[in-house]
Amino acid sequence: PWTGGLTPLPTQQIVYKGRQKGLGFGAFNDNIRNGLIGSVFDHSAQGFAMGAPFKVDVIKRGVQGSIYDFTDAPSETINYVSSHDNLTLWDKIIDCTPRDSEADRIKMDELAQAVVLTSQGVPFFQGGEEFLRTKQGNDNSYNAGDAINQFDWERKATYQSVFDYYASLIQLRRQHPAFRMTTAQDINDHLHYLDSAPNTIAFTLGEHANGDSWKYILVIYNPNRSEVAFNLPAGEWSVVGTQNKVSDSITAGSMACTILYQE
Numbered sequence: 001p002w003t004g005g006l007t008p009l010p011t012q013q014i015v016y017k018g019r020q021k022g023l024g025f026g027a028f029n030d031n032i033r034n035g036l037i038g039s040v041f042d043h044s045a046q047g048f049a050m051g052a053p054f055k056v057d058v059i060k061r062g063v064q065g066s067i068y069d070f071t072d073a074p075s076e077t078i079n080y081v082s083s084h085d086n087l088t089l090w091d092k093i094i095d096c097t098p099r100d101s102e103a104d105r106i107k108m109d110e111l112a113q114a115v116v117l118t119s120q121g122v123p124f125f126q127g128g129e130e131f132l133r134t135k136q137g138n139d140n141s142y143n144a145g146d147a148i149n150q151f152d153w154e155r156k157a158t159y160q161s162v163f164d165y166y167a168s169l170i171q172l173r174r175q176h177p178a179f180r181m182t183t184a185q186d187i188n189d190h191l192h193y194l195d196s197a198p199n200t201i202a203f204t205l206g207e208h209a210n211g212d213s214w215k216y217i218l219v220i221y222n223p224n225r226s227e228v229a230f231n232l233p234a235g236e237w238s239v240v241g242t243q244n245k246v247s248d249s250i251t252a253g254s255m256a257c258t259i260l261y262q263e
Helices: 030-037 056-063 089-096 102-118 154-158 160-175 184-190
Strands: 027-029 077-079 191-193 201-206 216-222 228-239 245-252 256-262
Touching: 027 030, 030 056, 030 089, 030 102, 056 102, 056 201, 089 102, 102 160, 102 216, 102 256, 154 160, 184 191, 216 228, 216 245, 245 256
Parallel strands: 027 077
Antiparallel strands: 191 201, 201 216, 216 256, 228 245, 228 256
């Protein structure tokens, strides 16, 4: 199709991102993609997940299901950071962070997908991302053959902790409808941003958003290379994935997504 020439459709029938409003289908959201990982056409470009500045606003719009960007409802945005086209997420991170360790790159990878899976809208990631799929830097692999395109299943054993992290995010989203609101009105009523440190994002979902069993959910994204202190809303909070309970304040880990809840 890339060499298929111009479409014969008249202009009013061509559907670009934004023209899908009210038509019952979604568009791939390259705004949140580029905000999270930088332009896919510039391998050195960094995004929010790598700690790049000036990306907070575009990520916030994506978290809201792009209802203040190009959608009428969250079902109209497909949130993602990589697909079969362009670099895999892992290859993109490697290319744009030449001086970083593998451990830090893994944290960037997990943060990027945490944003996708805690945002309103339809989450998407290509197969193999859950074990850091690589195409050896090939960003247009349609004719590269199995040597590049096949899944290297040994990477699942090597990166089992990454696989488990992805699985835990999917399970969290499935179990908690607060991350799956269906209307712009619900998002406006139940998703609220909080003040947080520079180049971080914090928001609450509640009260019992979209019929969720948790009264309030608090999500903090910190892409920075240092931990940040965050003042919590009133009450005792449980930290997802731990047995910890906190109140008053919490230290949000570096290059990480922290999720808390109140029942």
